Amino acid sequence: MNSSLYINLLKKVLIDYHRMELGEYKPVYFTHPSLKSKVFIAFDNYLRSRNLAVCKVVKFKKEERINGVDWPAYADSMVGMKRIDNIEFCFREVIKNNVPGDFIETGVWRGGSVIFMKALLKDAGINNRVVWVADSFEGLPKPNDEKYEADKGDIHYIFKELAIPLETVKYNFSKYDLLDDNVKFLKGWFKDTLPVAPINKLAILRLDGDMYESTMDGLVNLYSKLSVGGFIIIDDWGVVEACKKAVIDFRTKHNITEEIVTIDQAGVYWRKEKQI
Numbered sequence: 001m002n003s004s005l006y007i008n009l010l011k012k013v014l015i016d017y018h019r020m021e022l023g024e025y026k027p028v029y030f031t032h033p034s035l036k037s038k039v040f041i042a043f044d045n046y047l048r049s050r051n052l053a054v055c056k057v058v059k060f061k062k063e064e065r066i067n068g069v070d071w072p073a074y075a076d077s078m079v080g081m082k083r084i085d086n087i088e089f090c091f092r093e094v095i096k097n098n099v100p101g102d103f104i105e106t107g108v109w110r111g112g113s114v115i116f117m118k119a120l121l122k123d124a125g126i127n128n129r130v131v132w133v134a135d136s137f138e139g140l141p142k143p144n145d146e147k148y149e150a151d152k153g154d155i156h157y158i159f160k161e162l163a164i165p166l167e168t169v170k171y172n173f174s175k176y177d178l179l180d181d182n183v184k185f186l187k188g189w190f191k192d193t194l195p196v197a198p199i200n201k202l203a204i205l206r207l208d209g210d211m212y213e214s215t216m217d218g219l220v221n222l223y224s225k226l227s228v229g230g231f232i233i234i235d236d237w238g239v240v241e242a243c244k245k246a247v248i249d250f251r252t253k254h255n256i257t258e259e260i261v262t263i264d265q266a267g268v269y270w271r272k273e274k275q276i
């Protein structure tokens with residue numbers, strides 16, 4: 001990819017890659033819950049239920065930051081280098097092929113991936129595409145076991161680290177000089193915000209809501225708005241079984257046969273070839 005120095009530097013800053021060589025140890029890098037053992041989860045739950053701080057000092061693992069399988073303490077995005085590169089790849093393809101539509105991420109955490117989308121647009125001098133930022137800004141919902149069997153026992157909702165307030169995400173955009181009227185926020189649960197979101201067309205649809213329900217809400221409400229030639233990116237395919245199941249169920253129901261391309265241990269994408 002022919003990235004500018006600005007874009008390459010921004011990627012490193014957004015995912016905290018630039019600290020890599022500074023020291024061997026970094027505090028409080030959480031590992032994704034799907035990678036934790038049941039015993040650890042039980043212990044973690046016990047400590048949290050008693051409001052005991054869980055402060056760990058763990059080894060900074062270069063491979064984890066490249067593949068984005070940790071929960072980084074300071075980065076503005078959890079994605080690693082491979083998935084942030086993929087956002088740039090999708091962006092360049094969309095622009096090269098004049099694929100119409102806005103960009104969205106459902107599940108933004110501190111905002112790093114959507115901040116990067118906005119940076120790519122601004123760097124290319126494009127100001128007629130909106131970046132949509134969809135999140136509860138309160139973390140994940142409790143699993144709705146009755147409606148979504150696959151989410152039974154999901155514990156993402158207990159993690160305070162995943163609840164980043166709207167004001168913090170806005171601040172994160174502004175600290176990179178990237179907050180303007182073409183960044184639009186959809187605050188609330190996806191099941192409430194996505195069906196009524198005033199979005200016409202999308203060129204990039206990035207789903208990062210971890211759970212079956214959150215992934216399915218994104219697919220049901222937004223996939224039909226994705227332009228042919230546009231990209232859908234599923235952040236959690238390789239690390240959250242329920243997310244993968246939602247994607248498979250949706251693809252089967254709508255006979256979606258486009259090839260799924262692996263980005264890294266977690267993320268996949270495909271380019272939409274036909275309308276459903």
Ligand SMILES: C[S@@+](CC[C@H](N)C(=O)[O-])C[C@H]1O[C@@H](n2cnc3c(N)ncnc32)[C@H](O)[C@@H]1O
Pocket residue numbers: 076077078079105106107108109110111112113114134135136137138139140141162163164188189190191208209210211213214
């Ligand atoms: C893993 S984080 C997203 C990471 C982010 N994309 C990044 O680049 O670092 C998941 C986010 O999805 C949000 N989320 C998950 N399910 C949701 C739902 N059903 N409605 C609203 N927000 C949801 C959470 O609040 C959280 O911010």
